[in-house]
Amino acid sequence: MNLPININIDYEYFKRFVPTYLQNSKQYYVCITNLAGKYVFVNQLFQERYSFITENFLGLDFAITIHYEDINKCNEAALYCISHPNKTTIVKIRKPQENLADFYWTEWEFSLLKDENQQAIGILCVGNDDTEKENLKVKEKENYERLVYSESKLRAIIDCSPNYKYLISSDFAILSINKSAKKLIKSIFGKEPAEGHDFRQYLIKGTEENFFKNFYQALAGKTVLVEEEFALQEGVPKSYFQIAYVPAYHKQGKLLGITLTFTSINKRKQIEESLSDAQNKLKAILDSSPVIYILLSPDLKVLSTNQTARKSYLTLMNREVKEGDDFRGFILKETEESFFQNFNRALAGEQVTVEREIYLKEKFKKWFEFAFFPAYDQQGRLIGVSFSALDIDSRKRTEQQLRYSESKVRGILDSRFSSIALIGRSFEMLSINKKMKEAANKLFGKEPQEGDNCLEYVMPDAQDSFKANIEKAFTGEKVFVEKELLEVGGKKYWLDVTYSPVFDDSHQIIGVAYNAIDITHWKKVEDELLESERRLAILANNFPDGSISLIDKNLQILYTGGKIYQTLGINPLTLIGQSISSIFPADTSCKIIELLPSILAGNLHHFEVTRENKVYMNTLSPIIDEPKDIIDKFVLSIIDITAQKQREEEIRSKNEKLEKIAWIQSHEIRRPVANILGLVNLMNEESSYEGIEIYLEHLYRATKELDMIIHKIVYHSNDL
Template sequence: MSQVEKILLPYFQNTNSFFVAFTDFKGNCQAVNELLIRCLNTENKEEAKHKFEEYFSPLLSPDNYIQLESGKKSLIEMPAEFITENEIRPTFWEITVCKSEEKYTYGLLWIGHLNKPMSTLHSDNSPQKESNRFFEDENYKLKALLDSSTDGSVLISPEFKILSYNRTAQKSAEKYYNTKLDVGKDFRQYILEDTKEEFYTDFKKALNLEQTVKEKELLIRSEKIWFQCSFHPAIGANGQVIGVSFNSTNIDKRKRAEEKIVENEKFLDSVLQAQHEMICRFLPDTTLTYVNNAYCSEMGYSKAELLGKKFLEFIPEELEVKILKNLKALNLKKPSQTMVHKSFDANGNPRWQEWTDTGLFDADGNLIEFQAVGRDITELIDSKRNLERFHSIFENSLHEIYLLHPEQLKITQANKAAAKNLKYSVDKLKNLSFYTVVNQPFKQKVKSEIQALLEGNKDKVSFESEHLRQSGSTYPIEIHLQKMCIDKELFLVAICVDLSERNSYIKSITEQNTALREIAWIQSHLVRAPLANILGLILLLKDEIGEDTKIQNLMLLLEKSSKELDSVIRKVADKTRMVELLDKEIDNR
């Protein structure tokens, strides 16, 4: 049984004096009573509804339906011929609008009867009295509905006289004005002074068939209270405006809750804006809907410039497909992810950022938005690259490099060159003291130099020492020590240069210089003495030769050659003295 049948037919189901049907405003039949079913020569209720639509619904013209639905007419009476049991009989129908709090009972109520003497129609069981009882009950239910409403409703005439009101309106008048509403009273005495002008304007609009709904904070007895006020035109049975239905609802709790929500949102936004991390929200197509101050600062744009933009505009083109693919992969089982990617700020500078994206889903599990928290890691990436460069230099250096802890000079890091020269593994070196690889005769010197470095004002020192291999062999080194702070902790960096080849070169040069000095000594002493004698003899012979021109020329040539030889011997002697000075400098090292 339909809702219409449950509500309406109990009033008319068992009557044998008139027919009852209910249709919508297009003539579609929704309910019929038993008497009408029998008279339509059927026992099937649905078939009876179809027959009613065929015989009776067309009796009303489209204009009739429109007039009834709009309220321009409240009742239409008309005669109709009714075929029953192969007999044509006259009938008379009353069609009226039926409406109650049940949403399914808004339509047309058809009450029909066979033409009978007028006295029959006025009996206690006449259709008219049945209809009157029905509508009296409908009015009672409508009144109950209005009184149960939390909205205060007052029907006001165009002259501001109270025509009707519900229970909530009466309670509000007693609470806020210490008075009661009465039909016929002038409603203007209940209008607050500072709202009268606006009230009259909205009241006038309602009289002109315009509805108005407003939310206002009213000052009543020194107390501010939020109300929702609405003005609706009230239409009478003749379709004319009979007044205004004024409705007010106390929405103070809701508004205070909304204000609290707004305050919480502002507080939350202030917290988000104060964060050092970048925070944003964006749609599945990457359109930004929220950004905090940190995001604006890092990207170099204002908030107005960012909102509505797609953040893909700041991403290298070759990364766009990968980023979109990763975002689309988020679901309820895996709602978040962390990505590191490059972006460009307002000046076109590349920035490295780390983002944690979280998907936001609706009740059906559809991805509707993302919230992301990011941080700029450009310095971290640069530091990592610098560290990789340093590590490459450290590991591939031809010289031994050690990172030493000042206490007991423990080796914390050593490079490949150190391990290769000392014949240790790198891991084994890390467990040793630096003194372990220093040859015994040089340990005290190394300790003294390190102590002086730690206690003095110098940042670095250099000195020569010897290293002791794992096999027991030694080799000369030049140690360059300097202080270094790593994460506010003091360390020593030792760069050790193997002097084996240099010393070998020096020894070879020294030996060559010794041989050169011996040659120079022979030339300057053993060779130069006879040369000096020859030069002296030449001078004596010049005086003895006399006028012989040929011999004089020979003597001149001999003298010239002797002096050239003497000059060469002198130059060799000068070079020898320079070599001696270099030897002394090397010895002093």
């Protein structure tokens, strides 16, 4: 058939081919696709249901609302409609849920849509939600498979059971039998039973009468449970069996037959016999126990007692408590109120244990532990109250002493300036002293209690190291830690922390003692000391032209420094602790040893030594320990005075020359000067020329002598 494809016909055109009731249907989805597979009409229900895909389906491909595995199915249905224009076809299609990942089942009827001229113009699709029906089918299938599986499991369970199970009809035909039963019957009768066999042929000789009686009771609707003893074969010891006759019904309530179950109870019987023996032994144990045991009925009648109870009440009240007695006559008057209260609590199912100090004879007091436990029979029915009394006087006295000792220890711990806690393996606080509580409250705003998890009181960034130290201490190792903490408010302080394993009497570790001491003050002192040492090192290491050392009375170097060590390439720290005899030359060491008594007496000493053309001044200064008022150390300063000694020698040499010049000036110059002065005076008095010439000759000689002396002075002055 030649079909024209027209995809341009508008929505209103296609709408008129759809009945109004389908256009407005609230149950059926209606859509039309043109022959190219594009939507040209959808009804309101379709639009609303799939609006999460698009607001307008017109012109869009039909596949956008179809599970991808169902697209071919739709195409095949459309081709079928085209090739069979007067027929419809049913198609089950999965449609998307709103999240586009899930789908649900729908059922659609496809038919060819024709115009007025009977020309094919599209595919008319009418559908509805089919999920519930499909789910029902799936569920039915699953239920059937589950039923088959359950039946196979039940059969497997029954076949694996050690009990012998039969399902027998009212006319004694075997309807079902498990493997254990088949095996048993074959071992007895030499043939294997099968379904349909008459069960009566497999009855053990001597059991027939009981079987028929119980079987007919079960057919009447009664469940029968009996225990029988019989031999499975002649010459074989008898066995005990528990036999259950249970009516079995169809679902409709019609009797199907009787379920017959044989259970071997040989072991149980042996246990019961052993239990009887155990009860006798238990009675012997209870009679030898120091604890008073009395079993009382709800109306306070004595059901059972042990020997200790009988003897104790005979001693206390001059009469023996016996089975059947009314126990109210044996209750001490001062304990009546608490006894009845605790007895009633036990009757209500509660287990009650109390400790009490009571008066016995002549104002004699003793501590007892009283226990009231509900007593039940084997079926779980309450039969009374087990009342017991144990003399704990010695234990209580010991506990009181321990509590007194503990209070003294607690007082000692609370008076300590350190924070102490005993920590268990699960980081629970077993014990805490007052200082620890105050410190934790200051840091975390709450006071720790015994039983708290100690990690609640450890800074988050310190918890890993804290846990590691606790675990290490639980191995038996003692751990020491010094750490800095930041208090609320920004104040820093230092703690010296010790994690010590705590052992019990059997040397088992029962916890870790956490001991934290505030060492902030000592850290401050230490920092100040380090700063002082740093400054001392700077001062010592910059000591010019030599060294300075602190030496004790045993001549050990306590500290040393100076620039001389830089020149020699020696680290002064390596000399600390050494003896002076291993550092200084022998003559210097001997000199210091010689002067030591005088130094320790408070005297200052100096001496020079020459080494390799250099002169060193050694000064030994005693140090007084003011608090002790003793001298037990001194300072040795060594200074290179070579340049100073050279300057002194130069000055001495110059002084000698100056002294020589002064001598020349005061003695040698005086003579020619005196001669010149005398000749000048004579010349002033001489009137003749000849006489003046003679004086001039002498004056010349005196002047020459003075000139020679002046040259001599100049010569000596050039050396200055």
